[in-house]
Amino acid sequence: MYGEAYENHMRGRSSSWSLRFTSGEFEEIVKILRREYGQDRLSQFLLSPIEELQAFLGTCTTDQFLDCVEIYCLHVSTDEDLTDERKEEYIREINHRFREVGLGYEFLGQHVVRIDAQALHAEVLKPTMALLSAENNFAGAEQEMQTAFENYRASDNKGAVAEALKAFESVMKSIxxxxxxxxxxxxxxxxxxxxxxxxxxxxTYLQSHFTGLRTVLESGVPTVRNKTSGHGQGSTIQPLEDHFVSYVLYTALANIKLLIDCDKALP
Structure with a gap:
């Protein structure tokens, strides 16, 4: 993907249709990655920025590769020379490749996020994040939810749960x-x-229909958080497994969507 962008630049292809990375942009990307990982160079060989990045992509860890994809997608989404249609095509292609090789990730908003079930992702995560980004008063909750998924991707499971609750609470405070x-x-x-x-x-007329809804809302996310990330863990480490965190994140998203939808329907 980076190589194609550089070739487009060298060949001078139409900027409104083809993504192009200049030598200076590659140099900036390499500097960002060096700084992120605390390294003087990404490769032991003396190479140009594009060659250094390509060599790094061949040996980096999964998380480092995802960082590179995220930087690439951010460049695409903010490239003023590309049409909106072309930006969407580039992002769609990246997400398609993730699915094609079985990687449970997708670029959404401004981050590469981890997804565990495509149906939940399509029906819960995407529409909820769209609702949060649509109104300025939910900006805090949007950032907290993004941080929750970043923590989840980084295997900081307790941090993910804590941020999910913050987002849940922030939405209610905003309303x-x-x-x-x-x-x-x-x-x-x-x-x-x-x-x-x-x-x-x-x-009111729906509260009886939603018997136990309040219990679900109160216990689904807050109780999990209180029993895991919100208090000291004593002398033994309390692991929080991935499938449990996935449940918490999607429960928080579903609850947030319900609250925002109800707020929109309220006079």
Whole structure:
């Protein structure tokens, strides 16, 4: 992908259709990666920036490779010379290649995120992140959710759970603030949910239908967080397995989507 972009630059192909990386841009990318990994050079050989990057891609770890893909996608998405249609095609191709080789990752927003189930990803993650990015008052929650998935990708499972709860709480605080519902910035998830239910964020006529919804919302994410990442773990290390964290992240996303959808429906 990087090689093609450099060849397009050297051949002078139409910039509105073909992605092009200049020698200076490759040099900047290499500098970013060197700084990120605390290395003077990415390769032991004295090479040009493009050759150094290509050599690095042949020997790097999976996480380092994903970093390179993320930088590439960020360049594509911010390239002012490319048409929006062409940007989307480049990103689609990257995500298609991820799926083709069985890598559970996708470039979404401004990050490469880990995905564990394509259906959940399509029906929950994408629409929820779109809802968060659509309104400025959810910017904090959007960043926290992105950080949760970054932590998950980096195998910081407890950090992922903690950030998911922050996003969950931030959405409720934003809704309460927008509607001038009495609450404290320091309220816990349980208290914030109480405010939302008292003010009929979930309509009264649906509350009986959603028997146990409040329990699910209160216990699904906050309790997991409280029992894992929110307190000391004592003298023994308490591992938090990937499948459990995946459940927490998608539960948080589903809860967030429900709350935002209900807020939109409320007069």
């Amino acid at each position: 309460c603030a927008k509607r001038n519902w009495a609450h404290s910035p320091n309220d816990t998830a349980s208290k914030l949910l109480g405010v939302c239910f008292v003010n009929n964020l979930i309509p």
